[in-house]
Amino acid sequence: MSSRPQERLSSQLSEQYIQDSFHSYLKSSLTQAKAERLLDADVLASAEGDLMITGPALCLYFAALRCTTNPPSVPLPRSSKSGRQPTELSYENCPPPFISFLRVWSNSVPLIQGLTPEAQHDLARVICGLEPLLPQTAPTVHGIAADLRAVAIEISQRRSFQDRYASDIQAALDAGEPPESPRARKTSFVPPPQYDEAPSVSPNPSPRPSLDPINPSLPPRPGRASYQPAPHSAGLLSPGTYSARSSTSSFGPHSPAPTILTQESPAIEFIRETLYASLADALERQPSLRRLLKRDPTRAYFASVAFAVLDVATHSITPEGAVIGVLGKPLTLAECPPELRVFMSELAAIGLQAKDIEEEDNQLAMRLAERGKDIPLSRLDRVKMILEEGVGYERGLQDARDGRRSVEGRAVAFANRINGLSLAMTKLRAFRERQGDVFKVLGGIGS
Structure with missing residues (x-):
């Protein structure tokens, strides 16, 4: 009995391996989306709009189309560096930080594969912020797109993703272009500043005045379950603390x-x-x-x-x-x-x-x-x-x-x-x- 946790631990894939696999697929997904005119080169180069969300969501969509297992598992790219690494990401070998992503994606796979080819294409368009082509797109398509984009948002908030996304976009821009082509574009994507540890900031117990005349605190409605934040406490951003009501x-x-x-x-x-x-x-x-x-x-x-x-x-x-x-x-x-x-x-x-x-x-x-x-x-x-x-x-x-x-x-x-x-x-x-x-x-x- 005591050996089972150790067996499970040893079977888990490393976060780095999963990240490398994801970015490998992300490059091909962006390239395919460009070829299918879901994303054009100008959007990729400017990195404007919600490209940080669209790219990972498309990657999840294409992975769902490739899935052949039940329960769903993510097919991983083969490479000479992977050695004997498993070729599929499942609940048994998924690193803990990615379990929630895998759970939502797995729930979406049968829904995606159950769509007609036309509806699948509309799903890709909705993911990219384009209007669907079918006169009446099923509400399910919008629900699937919302789930995939939600996972993509969480992926886009990871520093490991932010640091590598520019190279993913650039790979898609370079695909199909001669190395010295005058049409070659460079992506303008820049990740946010790196987080640095800061000294502890001491709380300031002084009260904080309210200057906002239209920001009353609404009490919870009686008789219903409610998501309750902690009580308001003062001064956590002192010295120089201010809220939306101070100057x-x-x-x-x-x-x-x-x-x-x-x-x-x-x-x-x-x-x-x-x-x-x-x-x-x-x-x-x-x-x-x-x-x-x-x-x-x-x-x-x-x-x-x-x-x-x-x-x-x-x-x-x-x-x-x-x-x-x-x-x-x-x-x-x-x-x-x-x-x-x-x-x-x-x-x-x-x-x-x-x-x-x-x-x-x-x-x-x-x-x-x-x-x-x-x-x-x-x-x-x-x-x-x-x-x-x-x-x-x-x-x-x-x-x-x-x-x-x-x-x-x-x-x-x-x-x-x-x-x-x-x-x-x-x-x-x-x-x-x-x-x-x-x-x-x-x-x-x-x-």
Whole structure:
């Protein structure tokens, strides 16, 4: 009996081997997508949009088409370096950090393989953000795409992926082009700054004033299961602590002294500081995010930004679509530079969708309560769990088995929308310039 755990441990593949295999397939997947005109060279070169999500999702899609086992396992590429390594990734040999990815992918394989070839092609188009060709694409296709993109988001938050993705894109760009071709393009993808450990930051017990007139804290609705963050605690980003309701930032780009924005500061700085301030609130309210900082600081950063996006979208957007940010200053869409308006519009749209989802959750809870039935975790609460724990979290899969999840995966799709905006915004130059400083401060919180 005592030998079984050791046998299982020895049979596990190394994380490096799985990463090498994934990137090998990712290069071929991007190349195939370019050949099939799902992605064009300009998109690959610019690395704009959600290419960080699309690429890994396509890789998972093509792997599902190649799968021939039941239960599903991932076929791994053969290489001279692999020696006697197994040629398939299964639950028996999967490294623990990738189990949740494998679980969600495995659940998707029979659904993908059960589609008609035309529907499979539409699935690839939906993954790439293109309109499906079939007049009436089945809701299942959108649900599968949401799951694959959700796994891709988590993959894209891994530092090992970020450091290698530029070479994957470049390989796809170079495919089919002569080495000295004048048409050869170079990808502009740049990974976020590397996380560095920072000294511990001592909490500041001083109270934090609230200057935001439209950011009330909503109490949990009675009679229903609710995803409850930890109580709000003060001062975790001190010295120079500030939240979306205060006017000084501890994320100064050039010195440890607080940065004070003025009413004349550029719009991008107000958007950035408002999100980063709300990010501080998310870390204070949810100790689990701070624990995640110790295990995976890069993913914890992206998860915190996603919560900040949801918080600002739901609590700091006026009915006219303006954002009430730091200093209590309203920022309207008209005041935004043209290149930022798409982000502002998406932020407002996320806020509207969140309110619609909350209203639907309330109506469902009332109907179930009237019938004397148990009230399950709401869709908005499931969204929050996905943002924090990932799409493969056990409770979410149980909801799916119990029929609580919609066919089209609406909770996953909404979480993807939030994650997609947060990833896109953190790629902006103004955010990249400050990410290194933010990582250092967050490192102090997590230590």
